[in-house]
Amino acid sequence: MTYVVGLTGGIGSGKSTVADLFAELGVPIIDADIVARQVVEKGSPLLAKIVEHFGSQVLLANFELNRTALRQIVFDDPKQKAWLEALLHPAIREEMIRQLDSVQQPYALWVVPLLIENGLIDFCDRVVVVDVESHIQLERASQRDHNCKQVIRNIIASQVSRQTRLEYADDVIDNNFPLEEGFTLLKQRVQQLHQCYLQLALQGEY
Ligand code: ATP
Numbered sequence: 001m002t003y004v005v006g007l008t009g010g011i012g013s014g015k016s017t018v019a020d021l022f023a024e025l026g027v028p029i030i031d032a033d034i035v036a037r038q039v040v041e042k043g044s045p046l047l048a049k050i051v052e053h054f055g056s057q058v059l060l061a062n063f064e065l066n067r068t069a070l071r072q073i074v075f076d077d078p079k080q081k082a083w084l085e086a087l088l089h090p091a092i093r094e095e096m097i098r099q100l101d102s103v104q105q106p107y108a109l110w111v112v113p114l115l116i117e118n119g120l121i122d123f124c125d126r127v128v129v130v131d132v133e134s135h136i137q138l139e140r141a142s143q144r145d146h147n148c149k150q151v152i153r154n155i156i157a158s159q160v161s162r163q164t165r166l167e168y169a170d171d172v173i174d175n176n177f178p179l180e181e182g183f184t185l186l187k188q189r190v191q192q193l194h195q196c197y198l199q200l201a202l203q204g205e206y
Pocket of ligand 1: 009010011012013014015016017018113140141144175176177178179180182
């Protein structure tokens with residue numbers, strides 16, 4: 001199995017921005033959000049199970065999953081939410097591990113927003129946290145999602161605290177600086193960590 005670097009951070013902290021920089025260096029990226037979509041793609045056995053359970057109201061005209069409809073159904077119904085999570089979570093975890101297993105390069109970057117919350121730390125050889133101050137996180141996430149700040153505050157409250165996340169970090173990427181000023185610095189930090197992870201992986205330090 002390849003050396004696994006878990007990358008995490010709160011909503012809007014800059015995980016995708018940082019992952020793109022690792023990808024530019026040729027690092028394979030396994031992204032939990034992408035895998036969560038792959039396991040229920042059109043024609044998949046899991047999507048068939050969801051349709052069997054909730055009916056065709058959760059399908060779009062093109063037979064893809066209607067995420068908005070599904071979200072609405074489970075939003076107010078903890079029992080249905082639990083049913084869905086019991087179906088999806090093991091499948092997502094299994095698929096992520098399968099993808100990590102098939103990596104041929106020295107290390108892979110595993111991007112998981114809820115790495116700590118979902119108890120996935122033990123699958124990582126190293127943990128890197130993208131860190132921003134809470135007010136910056138709130139500003140960036142609400143701007144990106146065109147969401148009111150209270151919605152973002154609620155999501156932040158549902159995730160582990162910044163402090164707790166930092167306690168799990170082997171490495172921290174400071175993403176407080178606006179990209180206009182801080183992009184070069186961010187890129188340099190990624191390059192530095194890339195060299196470090198290559199060395200750790202090649203030394204077999206896991
Ligand atoms: P999520 O977990 O919510 O998917 P994320 O952690 O992947 O978010 P990004 O999508 O990378 O975060 O960044 C959130 C928003 O902030 C994006 O609009 C991104 O362009 C912007 N952003 C990221 N880093 C910076 C930065 N250093 N300066 C300014 N804007 C930034």
